Amino acid sequence: MPDHRRLAILTRLRKAARVTLAQMARACGLEGSRAYESVSAWERGEAVPRAAVRTAFLGYLAHTLNLADDRETLAAVWETLVHEWGWEPLQPADWQLLDSGQLLASATPGRYQLTRSDSTSTGAPLPAHLSPAPVPLPPGSRAPFAPNPHFVGRAAELLTIAGHLHRRTAPIHIVVCGPGGIGKTQLAIEIVHRCGHAFPGGVFWLGCADPAAVPAAIAACGGQDGLRLRPDFDRLSLDEQVRLVLAAWHEETLRLLVFDSCEDPALLRRWLPRRGGCRALITSQRRTWDADLPVATLPLGLLSRAESLALLRRYCPTPQISDAELIAIAAELDDLPLALHLAGSHLARGADTLTPTCYLAELRARLDQHPSLAGVDPRGRPLPAPTGHHNRLEQVVALSLSRLDPGGVIDALACQLLLRAAWFAPGEPIPGALLSATLAPRPDPALLAGALQRLVDIGLLLDSAGAYSGRLHRLIAAFLRRLDNDGAAQHAVETALLAHARMLNAALDQPALLRIQAHLRAVTDAALVRGDAIAADLSYELSRHLGEIDQYAAAIAYNQRSLDLRNQIFGADSVASSANLHFHGMMLDWLGDYPGARPYHERALAIRRARLGPDHPDTATSVLHAGEIAHAVCDYAQARTYYEQALAARIRHDGPDSPGAAELYNNLGLLLNAMGEFDAALPYAERAVAIWEAHEQPNRSLQSMAINNLGYLHRARGEYRQALPLLRRALAIREEVYGPMHSFVGVTRNHIGRVYHYQGRFEQAGAELEATLRLFDAAIGREHPITACALSNLGMLALEMGDRAGARRMLEAALDIHRRILGAAHRHTAREMNRLGLLHQAFGDRAMATRYLRAALAVRRRILGDLHHDTANTLGHLGVLLLSAGRPRQARPLLAAALRRHLARLGERHPYTARSLLRMGQVCAALGEREISRDYLSRALAVYTAVLGADHPYTLAARQAQVTAC
Numbered sequence: 001m002p003d004h005r006r007l008a009i010l011t012r013l014r015k016a017a018r019v020t021l022a023q024m025a026r027a028c029g030l031e032g033s034r035a036y037e038s039v040s041a042w043e044r045g046e047a048v049p050r051a052a053v054r055t056a057f058l059g060y061l062a063h064t065l066n067l068a069d070d071r072e073t074l075a076a077v078w079e080t081l082v083h084e085w086g087w088e089p090l091q092p093a094d095w096q097l098l099d100s101g102q103l104l105a106s107a108t109p110g111r112y113q114l115t116r117s118d119s120t121s122t123g124a125p126l127p128a129h130l131s132p133a134p135v136p137l138p139p140g141s142r143a144p145f146a147p148n149p150h151f152v153g154r155a156a157e158l159l160t161i162a163g164h165l166h167r168r169t170a171p172i173h174i175v176v177c178g179p180g181g182i183g184k185t186q187l188a189i190e191i192v193h194r195c196g197h198a199f200p201g202g203v204f205w206l207g208c209a210d211p212a213a214v215p216a217a218i219a220a221c222g223g224q225d226g227l228r229l230r231p232d233f234d235r236l237s238l239d240e241q242v243r244l245v246l247a248a249w250h251e252e253t254l255r256l257l258v259f260d261s262c263e264d265p266a267l268l269r270r271w272l273p274r275r276g277g278c279r280a281l282i283t284s285q286r287r288t289w290d291a292d293l294p295v296a297t298l299p300l301g302l303l304s305r306a307e308s309l310a311l312l313r314r315y316c317p318t319p320q321i322s323d324a325e326l327i328a329i330a331a332e333l334d335d336l337p338l339a340l341h342l343a344g345s346h347l348a349r350g351a352d353t354l355t356p357t358c359y360l361a362e363l364r365a366r367l368d369q370h371p372s373l374a375g376v377d378p379r380g381r382p383l384p385a386p387t388g389h390h391n392r393l394e395q396v397v398a399l400s401l402s403r404l405d406p407g408g409v410i411d412a413l414a415c416q417l418l419l420r421a422a423w424f425a426p427g428e429p430i431p432g433a434l435l436s437a438t439l440a441p442r443p444d445p446a447l448l449a450g451a452l453q454r455l456v457d458i459g460l461l462l463d464s465a466g467a468y469s470g471r472l473h474r475l476i477a478a479f480l481r482r483l484d485n486d487g488a489a490q491h492a493v494e495t496a497l498l499a500h501a502r503m504l505n506a507a508l509d510q511p512a513l514l515r516i517q518a519h520l521r522a523v524t525d526a527a528l529v530r531g532d533a534i535a536a537d538l539s540y541e542l543s544r545h546l547g548e549i550d551q552y553a554a555a556i557a558y559n560q561r562s563l564d565l566r567n568q569i570f571g572a573d574s575v576a577s578s579a580n581l582h583f584h585g586m587m588l589d590w591l592g593d594y595p596g597a598r599p600y601h602e603r604a605l606a607i608r609r610a611r612l613g614p615d616h617p618d619t620a621t622s623v624l625h626a627g628e629i630a631h632a633v634c635d636y637a638q639a640r641t642y643y644e645q646a647l648a649a650r651i652r653h654d655g656p657d658s659p660g661a662a663e664l665y666n667n668l669g670l671l672l673n674a675m676g677e678f679d680a681a682l683p684y685a686e687r688a689v690a691i692w693e694a695h696e697q698p699n700r701s702l703q704s705m706a707i708n709n710l711g712y713l714h715r716a717r718g719e720y721r722q723a724l725p726l727l728r729r730a731l732a733i734r735e736e737v738y739g740p741m742h743s744f745v746g747v748t749r750n751h752i753g754r755v756y757h758y759q760g761r762f763e764q765a766g767a768e769l770e771a772t773l774r775l776f777d778a779a780i781g782r783e784h785p786i787t788a789c790a791l792s793n794l795g796m797l798a799l800e801m802g803d804r805a806g807a808r809r810m811l812e813a814a815l816d817i818h819r820r821i822l823g824a825a826h827r828h829t830a831r832e833m834n835r836l837g838l839l840h841q842a843f844g845d846r847a848m849a850t851r852y853l854r855a856a857l858a859v860r861r862r863i864l865g866d867l868h869h870d871t872a873n874t875l876g877h878l879g880v881l882l883l884s885a886g887r888p889r890q891a892r893p894l895l896a897a898a899l900r901r902h903l904a905r906l907g908e909r910h911p912y913t914a915r916s917l918l919r920m921g922q923v924c925a926a927l928g929e930r931e932i933s934r935d936y937l938s939r940a941l942a943v944y945t946a947v948l949g950a951d952h953p954y955t956l957a958a959r960q961a962q963v964t965a966c
Contacts, residue, residue, distance in 0.1 A: 002084040004045030004740060009077055011043045017065045027060035028053050029306030046514065046739050048085045050427075055097070055156055056304050057081075058090075062098050086429075093160035129198035130162040137196040140227050141203040142220065143258075145185075147193040150314040150341070153307035154187055160298060161187075162195050165256065165279040171294040173272065173280035177287050178300035179459035179473065180396035181338030184283035187300065188258050191281060201255035201277065202227065208262040214271060221245050250276040259283070263403070263458075265290050285400065285459030301462075302335040302473075311337070315344030316356070325356035332363050334427050334474045338396070346371075367478050397479045400458045413443055413451040418460060418472075419489035422481050425522035426474030434516065437496040438489075490526070494534050497523050501541040508701035510738055513545045520545065528561060536565035540580060547587055548701075550743055550779045559583050575611050575618070578604040582625050590743075592785040592821050594632040601626045617660075620649035624664065631667070634827050634863045636675050643668050659699060662691035666706045669713060674827075676868040676905050678717050685710040701744075704733035708748050718910040718947055720755050727752050743786065746775040750790050757797050758911065760952040766801075769794045785828055788817035792832055799839055811836050827870070830859035834874050846881055853878050869912055872901035876916055879923070888926035895919045911954065914943035918958050925965040937962040 014024060021036035028049070030038055041047035049057065061077060062068040081087045134147040157176070164174045176184045196203040204221045208214055219241035222229040229244045230236070236244070249255060250273055259282040262268055272280055272293070282295065289295055303311065308330035309323060316326065333339040347359060363370055404411040420438040424430045432452075436442050443451070452470060455461035461470040472480070484490055501520055504513045513520070524542045527535035539562035547555035563580035570576050585600030605622040612619050627642030647664035654660050669685030672678070689710050692703035711726030731748045738744055753768030773794055776787040795810030815832035822828055837852035853874055860871040879894030899916035906913050921936030941962055944955040 002045035002048060004735070006080050006084055007043055007045045009080060013061075013065050013067070013077070014043070019064055023064065024060065027056065027064045029056045029304045029309075044739055044741065045084070050302075053304060054087055054301075056306060058094060058098070068098060091160070093156050093163070096159045096163060097156045129166050129195055130158060131194045131197060134193035135197045137193070138200055138202045140201075140225075141196060142226050143189075143192050143196070143203050143205050145189045145192075145205075148186055148189060150311060150344070151186060151190050152310040152314065153303055154183070154190070157187060157298060157300065158190065158194070161191050161281065164296060164298075165191075165195065165281065166198070171296045173282065173295045175282040175284055175286075175289065175295050175297045176300055177284050177297050179285060179462065179476070180400055181336050181475075182300050182302070182459075183337035184300055185260055186337065188260060188281055188283050192256070192258060196256060199254050199256040199279070201251075201253035203256045203258070205258045205260065206271075208259050208264075208267060211264060211267045214267065215239075215242050218242050218245050218271065222248065246271075246273070249273045249278045252277045255279070256281065265293060268293060268295075286457045288453065288457060303337055303340070305330055305335060308333075308335045308340055311340050312344050312347075315348045321356055325360070329356060329360050329363070332360060332367070336473055336475060339475055367475065394479055397460070397476055400460050403458045404454070410447060410450045410454055413439075413447055414454045416489075417448075417451055418455055419480060419484050420493050421455075421461065421470070421472050422477040422484070423490045423493040423523060423526065424472070424477075425518040426477040427471055428518045428522075429471045430519070431516065434496060434500060434519070437500065438492040440492075491534075494523055494527055494538060498534065498538055498541065501538070501545070505541055505544045508548065508699055508737075510545070510548055510701070511736075514549070517545065524558070531565055533565070533569055536562045536569065536576070539565070540583070543583060547583070547590065549738070552587055552591055552780075556584065556587050559587070573607050573611070575608065578607040578611075578618075578622070581607070582622065585625065585629060589629055589632060591780070592783075594629060594785075594822065598629045598633060601629045615649060615652070617649070617653050620646045620653070620660075623649070624667070627667065631671055631674070636671060636863075639671055640668070640675075643671060657691050657694070659691070659695065659702070662688045662706065663702060665691070666702075666709055670709050673709075673713050673716055676864065676870065678713065678906065681713055682717075685713050700733055700737050704730045704737065704744075704748075707733070708751065711748075712751050715751055715755050715758070718758075718906070718912070720759055720947070723755050724752070727755065741775055741779060743776060743779040746772050746779065746790070747786070749775065750793065753797075754793060757793070757800070759948065760954070762797065762801055765797055766794075769797060783817060783821070785818060785821055788814040788821075788832075789828065791817075792835060796835055799835075799842065804839065804842060807839055808836075811839055825859055825862065827860070827863050830856045830863070830874075831870070833859070834870075834877065837874075837877060841877070841881060841884075846885060850878070850881055853881070867901050867905060869902060869905050872898040872905075872916070873912060875901075876919060880919060883919070883923055883926065888923050892923050892927070895923050908939070909943055909947060911944070911947055914940045914947070914954070914958070917943065918961060921965060922961060930965065933965050934962070937965055 014021075019027075021040050024039045025036050028039060038047065038049075042049050058078075061074055067074040067077070075090065078087075078090050082089050137143060161174055161176070165172070176187055178184055192203050192205070204226070206214060206217045215238060219238055221227060222241055222245040223233050227245065227248055229248060233241060233244070249257070254277040257273070257278050257280045259268060259272070259280060262282050262284050263286055265286075268282065269290075269292070274294075280295075287297060287299065289297065305327060309326050312326040312330060313323075329343055330340065333343060343359070343363075347354060347356060404415055406412050406415055416439060417435060421430055421435060424435075432448075436448055452461065456470060460476060461472060481490075497516070497520060500516070501513070504516075520538070520542050524535070524538040527538050539558045543555045543557075543559035543562065546552075546558065559580055563577060563584070566574060566576045566580060581600045581604035585597040585604070588594075588597035588600065601622070605619070605626045608616065608619040608622045623642050623646040627639045627646060630636075630639035630642060643664055647661060647668065650658060650660040650664060665684045666688035669681045669683075669688060672681035672684065685706070688706040689703075692698040692706055695703075707726050708730035711723045711730060714720070714723035714726065727748055731745065731752065734742065734745045734748055749768055749772045753765050753772055756762075756765035756768060769790065773787070773790045776782075776784065776790050780787060782791075791810050792814035795807045795814065798804075798810065799807035811832060815829065815836060818826060818829040818832055833852045834856035837849045837856060840846075840849035840852060843849075857871065857874045857878065860868065860874055864871050875894050876898035879891040879898065882888075882891035882894065895916065899913070899920055902910065902913040902916045917936050917940035921933045921940060924930075924933035924936060937958065941955065941958040944952060944958050948955055
């Protein structure tokens with residue numbers, strides 16, 4: 001997973017340049033109303049752009065972000081992308097591309113098209129040996145292919161090749177390499193017609209697909225339509241003709257030779273001139289060449305999406321066809337040039353009967369069997385083949401496969417790997433360890449590396465950097481899947497991926513799961529078509545991951561598919577189905593539907609108790625889940641019973657210091673915190689953190705939860721100096737594990753904002769709470785209890801800062817959400833009524849304040865009990881209303897009761913206790929009991945000073961009250 005902290009430079013530079021995410025998306029060739037989400041994910045480190053975007057992104061940095069003249073910053077940013085995205089470092093060709101002005105921004109910031117018309121319209125000077133358009137070739141040249149009027153893009157490659165062919169030092173020859181259909185021959189044709197004029201000795205094209213035909217092709221270069229070496233040349237023997245041509249090629253005259261489709265190093269070794277003025281351009285699927293051959297390699301990638309659009313637009317120039325339609329076709333064909341040529345030709349031939357929308361639907365229905373990809377137009381006629389090579393994608397794949405020898409050890413392993421790679425997500429880099437895990441036993445690393453390199457060399461596997469073994473183009477994958485006749489390769493991939501996903505889900509390792517999410521989705525979707533037990537297992541593991549990253553709708557959908565299959569296969573009361581029931585309950589819990597979640601957990605618990613018995617570890621987990629939902633609906637007594645039962649079971653099975661026990665210590669600490677039993681909660685919360693601290697490889701997700709909850713407990717205890725470091729540490733871990741926009745991150749930021757509020761750091765509190773609310777709105781939506789809590793907290797800060805209108809708006813909205821989702825008898829609902837009572841008290845509306853506070857008191861007494869500090873708070877607020885109404889005798893019993901409960905539950909050194917002491921001082925002063933009043937006020941001031949500091953607003957208010965009383 002990329003490090004979002006290192007990638008933050010992209011966001012800073014974009015904002016400094018006042019560029020929006022939508023403009024960034026257009027600059028990178030992305031289209032569509034949601035394209036900004038993709039580029040936003042790049043900046044946040046949640047996704048990695050495809051390598052095909054590389055050139056467009058370079059243009060974005062250079063011209064949209066204005067780094068073209070700041071080479072040092074540009075190089076530093078690119079170095080970050082090399083490490084975080086696995087992109088190739090900047091090459092001389094990239095700097096040439098920038099210097100030439102090829103990457104031009106249009107009137108829409110950041111949109112680039114790398115086509116021939118762009119390079120000629122810029123006015124930027126090109127090298128003398130690279131013409132902006134095709135020009136006549138020198139006399140005697142033999143080039144069988146005319147310029148392709150549909151050629152687009154490849155600006156960087158054209159500059160690189162043109163520059164390399166005029167080098168004066170070795171290696172002076174260049175190999176353009178890549179899989180079949182990537183456009184190697186088309187690029188060579190373009191070079192011939194745009195650079196050929198710079199080779200006065202002529203240009204000579206040699207087709208090398210059939211090595212036996214190469215001598216005749218060489219000989220043909222010396223005849224009357226070629227070099228005209230002798231008048232009687234045509235009457236000489238073939239060997240003599242070849243000898244004369246080779247002798248001419250060893251002269252110092254500058255000539256360009258093209259070795260097209262040269263896959264055999266021996267052939268190149270035999271015919272490549274080693275001296276003289278010849279320069280060779282070789283096209284090949286082979287990436288690696290022997291060191292004795294003086295060649296450099298230039299890997300050719302897929303077209304960028306903008307280039308793909310430009311290519312399809314050459315075939316479909318009519319404005320009635322929208323860019324969006326062509327972009328969708330390019331995406332389906334994954335920007336493979338041959339496929340785009342076939343698609344464009346097919347559409348052009350059927351323009352009177354075939355719409356792009358219909359064509360796209362046909363492609364999606366039968367991608368590997370569509371007539372267009374077999375080189376046939378809508379009327380069954382063959383499509384043009386501008387390079388003379390195979391014009392059917394299936395033939396291209398078959399030709400590459402024919403180069404593998406199943407009898408060889410490395411080639412046999414390559415065949416196995418290839419069929420397995422076909423079942424991963426097409427076009428996505430495949431982790432090498434995961435691909436290796438599909439084989440049993442795992443192959444020797446040296447053999448594995450050799451087999452993978454073999455697949456790259458025959459043009460079937462696209463190379464990848466780092467820990468990835470490579471990737472397959474989606475069209476190649478579609479053809480290869482048809483060769484998995486018995487489904488063994490698919491089963492091997494499903495089994496390996498399932499085991500890996502289970503392990504990562506158990507560890508809550510979301511960064512690792514995000515790296516393989518595309519594969520997990522693709523493999524799961526393919527398995528669900530079959531609908532068996534392994535499909536159900538995969539769907540369940542995928543749903544677990546999606547739920548953890550806040551993709552709730554997708555998580556629920558995949559979990560339901562899994563549950564339906566398991567019910568069909570194993571029965572509705574199976575142990576397997578109980579896992580899905582629990583997960584569905586968890587999803588409803590996370591979505592804030594606590595009452596709706598409870599029946600799912602209770603049903604799953606009943607199944608496991610009946611099928612596994614009360615002492616089984618899985619039953620203990622069910623008891624834990626039942627406790628969590630009882631906790632959420634404020635059934636604290638039942639929650640405590642469940643937690644204690646689950647803890648006892650886990651201690652019996654795994655020991656008192658096990659990770660499973662730590663999870664229960666954490667939950668019990670959180671529950672006792674909610675119950676107001678802070679002293680009882682602290683040992684549990686501290687023990688949970690201590691267990692994870694002692695663990696060599698802690699579960700970072702559960703560790704951060706324990707640290708967060710210990711910080712929250714210290715916050716509730718009024719121990720703000722202890723709370724902040726813990727909360728900041730939890731925040732750092734959660735951002736590392738989940739990314740900066742996850743709801744768990746919001747939970748911790750909310751706690752930090754509340755600490756700032758209590759400390760009187762209102763500006764920092766506002767910034768933190770506003771960021772929290774934005775995060776929750778984006779991650780889980782406004783209609784959620786957690787979001788409503790954040791909204792309410794921001795409302796209370798607004799009230800404290802004097803913005804009563806804003807406070808009222810936010811507090812009333814929070815109450816409305818909690819009432820609708822949780823009902824009138826929930827502690828969150830009671831809290832909002834309590835806060836609205838304080839708001840109306842500030843407005844001077846005692847009647848409305850009393851109504852809200854009495855309603856809150858009734859709920860709090862029923863749920864929390866009379867001794868809870870929150871109940872005492874509301875009781876105290878009612879006492880203050882009576883005091884402010886001039887009824888101190890009626891106020892005193894309420895305020896005294898609140899103080900007794902605060903002292904009993906919170907102790908003397910807590911801000912709530914200090915507030916009760918202050919109020920008792922005020923009521924005693926109103927009753928004329930000055931000595932008693934001074935004692936209460938002195939105690940209140942001492943607590944505020946010790947806990948909040950001498951300059952806190954509450955401390956200053958207490959000091960003023962003391963002065964007034966005296």
